[in-house]
Structure formats: structure tokens, C-alpha cells
Amino acid sequence: MSRKSKLEPVxxxxxxxxxxxxxxxxxxxxxxxxxxxxxxKGFRRILSVAMQLxxxxxxxxxxDGA
Numbered sequence: 001m002s003r004k005s006k007l008e009p010v011x012x013x014x015x016x017x018x019x020x021x022x023x024x025x026x027x028x029x030x031x032x033x034x035x036x037x038x039x040x041k042g043f044r045r046i047l048s049v050a051m052q053l054x055x056x057x058x059x060x061x062x063x064d065g066a
Contacts, residue, residue, distance in 0.1 A: 007054045014051045018044060 021044045028037035 011051065011054050014047050014054065018047045018051070021047065 021040055025037050025040045025044070028034070028040060
């Protein structure tokens with residue numbers, strides 16, 4: 001149970017950062033800064049992998065005692 005409680009703040013941070021990155025990507029595309037948009041997309045993929053490593057699925061199914 002302690003492992004789950006330690007990962008919860010990390011998951012929340014990753015989710016909030018991922019939503020911020022999406023808006024930054026949109027802003028970069030509107031400003032025609034395509035290189036920056038591609039770099040941000042790469043960072044978004046890294047955040048996605050980090051969320052998977054934290055056990056994103058366990059957030060929905062809290063019944064599991066991992």
C-alpha cells in the first residue's frame with residue numbers, strides 16, 4: 001500500500017504536465033515553430049512511458065493490493 005501512495009503524486013504530476021504539453025504543442029504549431037513542436041511531442045511520449053511505468057491502469061482499479 002505504501003508503494004501505491006508514493007506513486008499517486010507522481011501520477012498526478014505526470015497527468016498535469018501532459019495536459020500542459022498538449023497546449024504548448026498547439027501554441028508552437030500556431031506560431032509555426034515546428035521544431036519546438038516536434039521536441040515537445042517527444043517529451044510527451046516520455047511522459048506517457050513514465051505514466052505506464054507508474055502503473056496507470058492501477059489508478060482505475062484500486063481494488064488490487066499492489
